[in-house]
Amino acid sequence: MVEEFNLLVCGVGGQGVLTLSRIIALSALKSNFKVRVGETLGMSQRGGIVNSFVRFGKNVLSPLFEKGMADAVIALDYVEAARSLQYASKRTVFLVDSNTIPPLSTILGLESLPDLDHVKRFFKENAVKAYFFNAFSIASSLSLPTSNTVMLGVFGRLFQKIFDRNVLISALREIVPAKYVEKNIEAFQLGWRLMDDNVAF
Amino acid sequence: MNTILGHAGEKVLLMGNEAIARGALEGGVHVVTGYPGTPSSEVIMALSRISEKVGVKVEWFANEKVAFEVALAASNAGLRSMVTMKAPGLNVASDSIFSAAYCGVNGGMIILVADDPGPHTTQTEQDSRFYSILTGLPMLDPSSPQEAKDAVVWGLEISERLKLPVFLRTTTRVNHTTADIVLGDVKRLERKPIFPRDLPRYVRASMKWNYERHRWLDERMKTAEKISDNCPLNSLLLKGDFGIITSGVSYLYVVEVLKRLNVGDCSILKIGICNPLPKKLINSFLSHCKHILFVEELTPFLEFSIRAFSTLNENSPKFYGKLNGYLPFEGELNPSIVKDAVSRFLFSKPPHRESNDLEKFKVPSRPPPMCPGCPHRSAYYALLTAIRRLGYKREDVPIFGDIGCYALSLQKPLEAIWTEHCMGASISMALGLKFAGYDKPVVATIGDSTFFHAGLPALADAVHLKENIVVVILDNRITAMTGHQPHPGVEFKADGSKAVEVDIVDVVKGLGVEKVKVVDPYDIVSCIKVFEEALTNRNGVFVIIARRECALLARRMGIKLHSVHINYDKCVKCRSCISTFGCPAILWNDEKGPVIIPSLCNGCGSCSYICPFNAIEVEKNG
Numbered sequence: 001m002v003e004e005f006n007l008l009v010c011g012v013g014g015q016g017v018l019t020l021s022r023i024i025a026l027s028a029l030k031s032n033f034k035v036r037v038g039e040t041l042g043m044s045q046r047g048g049i050v051n052s053f054v055r056f057g058k059n060v061l062s063p064l065f066e067k068g069m070a071d072a073v074i075a076l077d078y079v080e081a082a083r084s085l086q087y088a089s090k091r092t093v094f095l096v097d098s099n100t101i102p103p104l105s106t107i108l109g110l111e112s113l114p115d116l117d118h119v120k121r122f123f124k125e126n127a128v129k130a131y132f133f134n135a136f137s138i139a140s141s142l143s144l145p146t147s148n149t150v151m152l153g154v155f156g157r158l159f160q161k162i163f164d165r166n167v168l169i170s171a172l173r174e175i176v177p178a179k180y181v182e183k184n185i186e187a188f189q190l191g192w193r194l195m196d197d198n199v200a201f
Numbered sequence: 202m203n204t205i206l207g208h209a210g211e212k213v214l215l216m217g218n219e220a221i222a223r224g225a226l227e228g229g230v231h232v233v234t235g236y237p238g239t240p241s242s243e244v245i246m247a248l249s250r251i252s253e254k255v256g257v258k259v260e261w262f263a264n265e266k267v268a269f270e271v272a273l274a275a276s277n278a279g280l281r282s283m284v285t286m287k288a289p290g291l292n293v294a295s296d297s298i299f300s301a302a303y304c305g306v307n308g309g310m311i312i313l314v315a316d317d318p319g320p321h322t323t324q325t326e327q328d329s330r331f332y333s334i335l336t337g338l339p340m341l342d343p344s345s346p347q348e349a350k351d352a353v354v355w356g357l358e359i360s361e362r363l364k365l366p367v368f369l370r371t372t373t374r375v376n377h378t379t380a381d382i383v384l385g386d387v388k389r390l391e392r393k394p395i396f397p398r399d400l401p402r403y404v405r406a407s408m409k410w411n412y413e414r415h416r417w418l419d420e421r422m423k424t425a426e427k428i429s430d431n432c433p434l435n436s437l438l439l440k441g442d443f444g445i446i447t448s449g450v451s452y453l454y455v456v457e458v459l460k461r462l463n464v465g466d467c468s469i470l471k472i473g474i475c476n477p478l479p480k481k482l483i484n485s486f487l488s489h490c491k492h493i494l495f496v497e498e499l500t501p502f503l504e505f506s507i508r509a510f511s512t513l514n515e516n517s518p519k520f521y522g523k524l525n526g527y528l529p530f531e532g533e534l535n536p537s538i539v540k541d542a543v544s545r546f547l548f549s550k551p552p553h554r555e556s557n558d559l560e561k562f563k564v565p566s567r568p569p570p571m572c573p574g575c576p577h578r579s580a581y582y583a584l585l586t587a588i589r590r591l592g593y594k595r596e597d598v599p600i601f602g603d604i605g606c607y608a609l610s611l612q613k614p615l616e617a618i619w620t621e622h623c624m625g626a627s628i629s630m631a632l633g634l635k636f637a638g639y640d641k642p643v644v645a646t647i648g649d650s651t652f653f654h655a656g657l658p659a660l661a662d663a664v665h666l667k668e669n670i671v672v673v674i675l676d677n678r679i680t681a682m683t684g685h686q687p688h689p690g691v692e693f694k695a696d697g698s699k700a701v702e703v704d705i706v707d708v709v710k711g712l713g714v715e716k717v718k719v720v721d722p723y724d725i726v727s728c729i730k731v732f733e734e735a736l737t738n739r740n741g742v743f744v745i746i747a748r749r750e751c752a753l754l755a756r757r758m759g760i761k762l763h764s765v766h767i768n769y770d771k772c773v774k775c776r777s778c779i780s781t782f783g784c785p786a787i788l789w790n791d792e793k794g795p796v797i798i799p800s801l802c803n804g805c806g807s808c809s810y811i812c813p814f815n816a817i818e819v820e821k822n823g
Contacts, residue, residue, distance in 0.1 A: 013569065022214075022379070029214050029381050037379035039216075040321060046606075046753075047785055048569030059460075061345075062453035063378035066461075066536040068557060079567075085559040101801070103567040104785055108613055111565035122562050145800075 004057040006065040010084050011076030012101045013047050016148030021052035026171035027163050028056035038063030082119050094130035095154050146187035153191020209386040217346035217376045218243035224353025229388035231280035233259045234268040237683035238287030239322040240376040241315035249695035260695050261686050264654040265290035269297050276306035278394035283311040288327040302336045303414035304402050305364040309357035313369045315376050318498040318533035328499035333476035337418050339425050340368035340476045344452045346380045363421050374450040426477040434473020437482050444468035444490035451496045454539040494546040495522030498534050573786035574752035574803025577607040577675050580722040581617040587732035597641045603627040605648035606682045607675050614783040625655025635668040642736045644671045650680035650688040664713040667741045677751040709744045716743040725810040752803045761804035763819040771816035782811045
């Protein structure tokens with residue numbers, strides 16, 4: 001039984017952070033863990049930063065965890081992955097969608113947008129384990145915004161010792177609106193396979 | 202099935218606000234009212250989806266004062282009620298709550314007020330616990346969603362027993378935490394509303410009666426003191442002579458931090474009711490501990506009260522808290538801050554913390570922008586253009602803002618509003634500047650929901666005094682910022698059923714405004730003309746209603762008015778579409794120039810007006 005697992009799901013309003021974190025939280029409940037999710041919701045639908053602290057295990061109480069304490073980070077935006085480094089340590093695993101919605105300040109040229117290679121290099125130089133996936137383009141092939149469930153598949157495969165695959169799928173069925181369920185399960189399977197290749201490699 | 206309708210004993214995943222909604226059902230509530238405000242809104246949103254099924258009256262009202270009084274009348278008439286609001290909403294409702302403390306209630310009543318330490322989404326870090334002292338009413342302070350649910354049930358019971366409204370004060374980390382919750386029994390109380398005629402109780406016109414009711418209230422609170430020690434939200438753990446007094450979500454941080462520091466002998470008193478304070482528990486803690494640290498968010502309410510209270514005892518422990526620099530007054534607490542304070546308290550030094558190189562990566566800021574296609578962006582663009590065309594400098598014409606999405610116009614590139622103060626203040630402050638003798642135009646911009654909430658009285662005054670102010674009502678047909686709740690100006694209720702639309706045009710004309718124009722903000726050319734007319738008007742108040750539904754809502758309904766694309770034969774890469782308008786759906790590509798991202802674009806077509814070379818082309822969608 002997991003004592004305490006600290007997961008940060010992060011991204012930008014509209015990318016599906018809260019849906020993804022709810023699916024994982026419900027999976028944790030179905031696996032008989034205690035669950036706490038601390039959400040920053042205020043501006044979530046408006047292209048602002050969304051952080052969802054998902055904590056589960058035998059003994060979790062508070063909705064937040066300390067800086068440096070993340071076991072894993074799922075980032076639906078690579079710029080937000082970089083922002084979340086404050087919650088990470090060298091033992092944190094990052095699962096990152098290698099796309100970004102550029103912040104307005106970078107479109108206006110007021111601040112510079114770090115490019116993907118730059119972010120990847122930083123992770124490498126600091127010996128932080130990070131997997132990058134083009135979840136957005138996979139989702140586009142399904143013609144439904146499902147990057148979040150692609151990343152759920154990635155997460156599920158990596159942590160298959162914690163969550164039964166069927167538990168994740170049944171939680172997905174409960175959270176995602178019925179008419180989108182099948183495509184989201186497809187996305188989940190694609191994500192699972194993506195990670196399969198990585199783990200095998 | 203909807204999770205909040207689960208069976209008793211079932212363990213389900215609920216957000217704090219959904220848990221509070223469930224608590225209302227378990228407490229046998231009949232009427233739930235409120236005005237939207239983060240982080241409180243989801244209580245009514247959750248209940249309105251099931252209100253018909255469970256037979257509970259659930260509705261949004263024009264402001265928190267109205268919402269409170271609607272719920273109060275129900276409680277006076279013997280029904281159980283709950284009213285929900287964010288912290289600033291309590292200030293609006295407070296006038297009425299003071300008087301309600303004198304008349305009391307018959308059916309149990311909960312006043313939910315959600316504070317926002319941080320702050321995450323609120324104009325001030327108001328600590329509403331002080332309202333419990335000011336009004337003289339009981340207040341519960343839960344630390345988790347489960348406790349918040351249970352507090353509603355217990356609170357309704359003691360409210361009915363004491364005949365007083367009971368505050369349920371939460372913070373963002375309770376309202377917006379999702380957790381596993383064990384459900385209790387749903388209660389149905391069959392009651393018919395009957396308003397008792399009792400003049401000394403309900404009429405505040407006699408000073409003798411008011412004095413007597415004040416004494417009545419204080420008597421009730423003496424009874425409440427006897428209940429306070431038994432509040433299920435309190436917990437007392439007596440161990441070593443170092444102890445921590447805490448409340449709310451801070452309690453959870455304390456317990457986890459002590460575990461992480463491997464401290465097993467620290468005493469803990471968690472206080473779940475901040476008025477009246479549980480005096481027996483506090484006294485046993487004070488006599489047990491020699492050193493006490495207070496860990497609480499915002500103003501040191503418990504620290505003030507218990508430091509003062511301890512002076513009644515002969516021996517007092519040594520106290521540590523905000524007053525001697527152990528914790529910050531501002532912002533929300535988190536496990537890291539609490540760990541520092543607890544380490545200093547127990548070991549006289551902060552914990553060892555390795556410097557984290559990972560924090561050094563420079564990341565661009567990401568304040569939330571106005572959405573792609575937001576009608577407010579187009580309206581402000583037209584307003585700023587009109588000001589410029591009339592030969593005014595930007596600093597000549599103050600634009601008073603108000604509470605809502607349109608406050609996001611403060612960001613570059615528009616940088617439109619000059620103020621965002623509180624609900625409704627845009628019109629009164631614009632009026633105030635004119636009244637003081639300002640000789641150039643002044644503009645107030647206010648949303649539709651905010652206008653109904655607190656804009657009407659100031660507009661009546663502006664008409665009455667015939668001051669030349671321009672009032673722009675940004676009517677996006679919904680209360681957008683808080684997640685799309687209805688208001689009196691739309692044709693549906695909280696549960697989606699049909700309501701009577703109060704047309705803002707009629708309201709404004711009814712208040713005596715002679716110059717009223719309705720414009721479509723997406724039609725920027727016409728907008729600029731109307732704004733120019735308004736800014737040159739010298740004959741009293743000029744109201745412009747910029748009416749176009751919220752782009753986010755339109756998108757959800759599958760409405761995309763136009764297909765928008767860039768004709769690169771005409772585009773000279775001047776960048777003005779980006780630098781003057783700032784729509785997040787238009788990105789810059791060093792080779793191509795501006796690029797419209799179809800998945801982000803909501804098809805408003807406004808950018809076609811912006812381009813000086815007509816390179817942005819729009820096609821109307823069928």
